Amino acid sequence: xxxxxxxxxxxxxxxxxxxxxxxxxxxxxxxxxxxxxxxxxxxxxxxxxxxxxxxxxxxxxxxxxxxxxxxxxxxxxxxxxxxxxxxxxxxxxxxxxxxxxxxxxxxxxxxxxxxxxxxxxxxxxxxxxxxxxxxxxxxxxxxxxxxxxxxx
Amino acid sequence: xxxxxxxxxxxxxxxxxxxxxxxxxxxxxxxxxxxxxxxxxxxxxxxxxxxxxxxxxxxxxxxxxxxxxxxxxxxxxxxxxxxxxxxxxxxxxxxxxxxxxxxxxxxxxxxxxxxxxxxxxxxxxxxxxxxxxxxxxxxxxxxxxxxxxxxxxxxxxxx
Numbered sequence: 001x002x003x004x005x006x007x008x009x010x011x012x013x014x015x016x017x018x019x020x021x022x023x024x025x026x027x028x029x030x031x032x033x034x035x036x037x038x039x040x041x042x043x044x045x046x047x048x049x050x051x052x053x054x055x056x057x058x059x060x061x062x063x064x065x066x067x068x069x070x071x072x073x074x075x076x077x078x079x080x081x082x083x084x085x086x087x088x089x090x091x092x093x094x095x096x097x098x099x100x101x102x103x104x105x106x107x108x109x110x111x112x113x114x115x116x117x118x119x120x121x122x123x124x125x126x127x128x129x130x131x132x133x134x135x136x137x138x139x140x141x142x143x144x145x146x147x148x149x150x151x152x
Numbered sequence: 153x154x155x156x157x158x159x160x161x162x163x164x165x166x167x168x169x170x171x172x173x174x175x176x177x178x179x180x181x182x183x184x185x186x187x188x189x190x191x192x193x194x195x196x197x198x199x200x201x202x203x204x205x206x207x208x209x210x211x212x213x214x215x216x217x218x219x220x221x222x223x224x225x226x227x228x229x230x231x232x233x234x235x236x237x238x239x240x241x242x243x244x245x246x247x248x249x250x251x252x253x254x255x256x257x258x259x260x261x262x263x264x265x266x267x268x269x270x271x272x273x274x275x276x277x278x279x280x281x282x283x284x285x286x287x288x289x290x291x292x293x294x295x296x297x298x299x300x301x302x303x304x305x306x307x308x309x310x311x
Contacts, residue, residue, distance in 0.1 A: 014307050018306050021306065024168070025302075026175060028168050028172050029172040031172075032175070033172075037199050050199075141165065144161075145161045145165060148165065149158060
């Protein structure tokens with residue numbers, strides 16, 4: 001039944017789904033950009049800043065747009081009324097919500113790291129930011145896999 | 153999870169890889185507008201290589217897994233209007249994307265020339281190459297084409 005619902009989804013879900021997918025793509029794009037710049041910086045202050053600001057100005061807005069789209073779909077779909085929600089929806093939902101919290105923590109750590117960098121101190125906190133960004137990226141790949149493949 | 157579900161997951165993951173690479177290049181375009189020295193220009197090279205890899209992976213994955221799905225998935229056919237439209241848009245996007253890369257490759261080439269000549273300071277010509285309006289226009293066009301593909305994939309007009 002879930003497979004049928006996914007296949008014959010109502011046309012009114014298309015716009016919220018588009019918003020959800022676009023937001024998720026921006027989120028992942030920001031994570032790829034931020035993680036790349038942080039990983040390849042080799043203590044270069046400009047690239048370290050680029051990495052942090054990519055997470056802040058691309059990933060975070062992307063996460064907000066993705067969650068708005070998710071809530072919009074949630075307000076329309078019949079799945080929320082089912083006694084047993086499909087597993088792929090649980091996987092995607094948990095990763096999206098927990099990932100948002102982790103992203104905020106990452107931005108706080110990265111923000112302190114950039115402030116320290118501007119004060120001429122070591123960039124250790126930005127290495128922590130990179131590590132968490134890579135974990136987040138891996139988690140969102142799993143979320144995309146689950147939401148797209150819809151494992152039962 | 154069926155084989156087709158795996159193929160669909162890889163198809164969507166490839167689309168994410170493609171868009172992630174395009175977003176990375178948008179960030180580099182914005183950052184590049186203030187760069188006028190060879191060192192700062194070349195510094196972005198390794199990050200751009202990640203963008204090239206994700207775009208390449210995305211382009212290859214979307215077409216391979218997408219065409220597979222069109223043949224394998226019972227409800228759709230390769231000659232369905234929305235699938236043909238996506239294929240046409242994919243080829244247009246690949247073409248404009250390649251031209252975008254050519255436009256933005258001129259700046260690192262010039263930066264390398266300047267560095268080899270021992271000129272490491274600000275250079276007006278390099279700044280102009282980093283701000284190439286042709287490159288921005290082509291990347292914007294490619295982004296619109298990719299956006300149209302995503303819209304086509306979600307709305308599936310005529311399906």
